[in-house]
Amino acid sequence: MSDHSRRGFLSGALGIGAVAALTACTSNAAPAPGGGATAAAGGDNAEPGKPVTIGFSCPAADHGWIAAIAANARNQAGLYPDVTFEAVNPTTDIAQQIAAVDTLITKEVSALVILPNDGSQLTALGRKATDAGIPVINLDRVFDSPLAYRTWIGGDNYGMGVAAGTHIGEQLKAKGVGNPVIGEIAGIDNLPLTQARSKGFADALSSYGYSVGPRQAADFTAQGGQRVAANLLQAAPRLDALWNHDDDQGIGVLAAIQQAGRGEFLMVGGAGSANAMRAIKADNTVLKATVTYSPSMASSAVALARLVAQNRGMGDLVEKEVPTSLTLASATITKDNVDTYLPLGFES
Incomplete structure (x- = not known):
């Protein structure tokens, strides 16, 4: 989980592709008749739902990975006609990040996606948003308490x-x-x-x-x-x-x-x-x-924020709620498979 500085991504290619798959298999299908714990694969969550505003905050882009985080989040939000994306200015100053996110809480956005400069120091802010009824998707650098976020998503x-x-x-x-x-x-x-x-x-x-x-x-x-x-x-x-x-x-x-x-x-x-x-x-x-350690997590965070704000779940899961934690896998790239991953790489 990228707690301090991370890296950039090639115009959100991986993020959009990864979350296109996520949104294409999201649905709140009912259990099968007879009580079987099954859910039908569905794509209805990719269809417009109720309009929501997603607030977004991340550190300043001091290198490629963070730049990709911001780009992927914005690009993903742009895929949804029912999402208004409201990003505050990125900063490496924790006090400034707290103040900026406070403005989003005051505006009563539908959901927040926050990659904190420091998870520990922004835990109280996540709790403040949660207590105000705003679900928080905690991206990458985890808050100290699960009471401060609805869902955490990050790398392994x-x-x-x-x-x-x-x-x-x-x-x-x-x-x-x-x-x-x-x-x-x-x-x-x-x-x-x-x-x-x-x-x-x-x-x-x-x-x-x-x-x-x-x-x-x-x-x-x-x-x-x-x-x-x-x-x-x-x-x-x-x-x-x-x-x-x-x-x-x-x-x-x-x-x-x-x-x-x-x-x-x-x-x-x-x-x-x-x-x-x-x-x-x-x-x-x-x-x-x-x-x-892919910055596609930012795209997925926005997709999840939308689902949570619209009270929708992930249809290929039996459960009707978005999970509270999602950890991305870490792949090993060598000369043998580099051509597969190269189009998805971020520029340092």
Whole structure:
């Protein structure tokens, strides 16, 4: 769950496609006669319902992933003739985000989609909206209390770490590497998302009998990635593998690797940026794979906000209510499957 900085997306392609599928299979079909707990697949929720206004707030776009979050949300809302989309100015200032969302609460919007700068610090705001009768779709960086949101949707940070660790473990085992030195360049260490990614990575490596070696945290920026990678490479004269949590950050990481003239190890990225995928396809750097954390979640958040505000559910589920939690899967992109994912990549 992208708690601090995230990345951008190619004009919402994945988001719109992903949620087109979601909206095409939403319906409140009644249980089958005889009491069977079944629901018919239906597409009626893609049809116009009662008009609703969806408020939206996210951090300022300091790099590609966040830019894609905002673009995907707006593009998705534009698919619905029954939705008025009201976005407040993005900001990295928590007090400003609180004040901006307060204006949406005062306007009594039908639902709110909020990607908070900091989930903990905006929990009270989510609770305020909920107490005012405005359902909140908490996007990515989770609030401290489930009382502050109707539904949370985000990526699988632990799963990202597992995917990265599994790929590295498989590659090193296949090469017969004993006692490998495996580095890690994390994001911001005090964020729960970074902690979850690192735990998944360590857990996956341990299943191969491996452990994390030199580890440093950056800040999800290319500049921070370059600085931290330079330090890590200087301190580690030998590496067999390296996981970098974030592909935007990875621009700087790759620059530092190239400047150091290093190439003896394989690198795995994180998030699924288009530039990372192009490098994987070209196969001319140490970057051989990346694990996804898709900004399509913003499109899905808007689709879910619409359903909740209109008192509709997801028709391919038996339950008549939108779930309270949805976690996206993390895929591993390599040279073998990069052509499938490349059209969906976001630009760093």
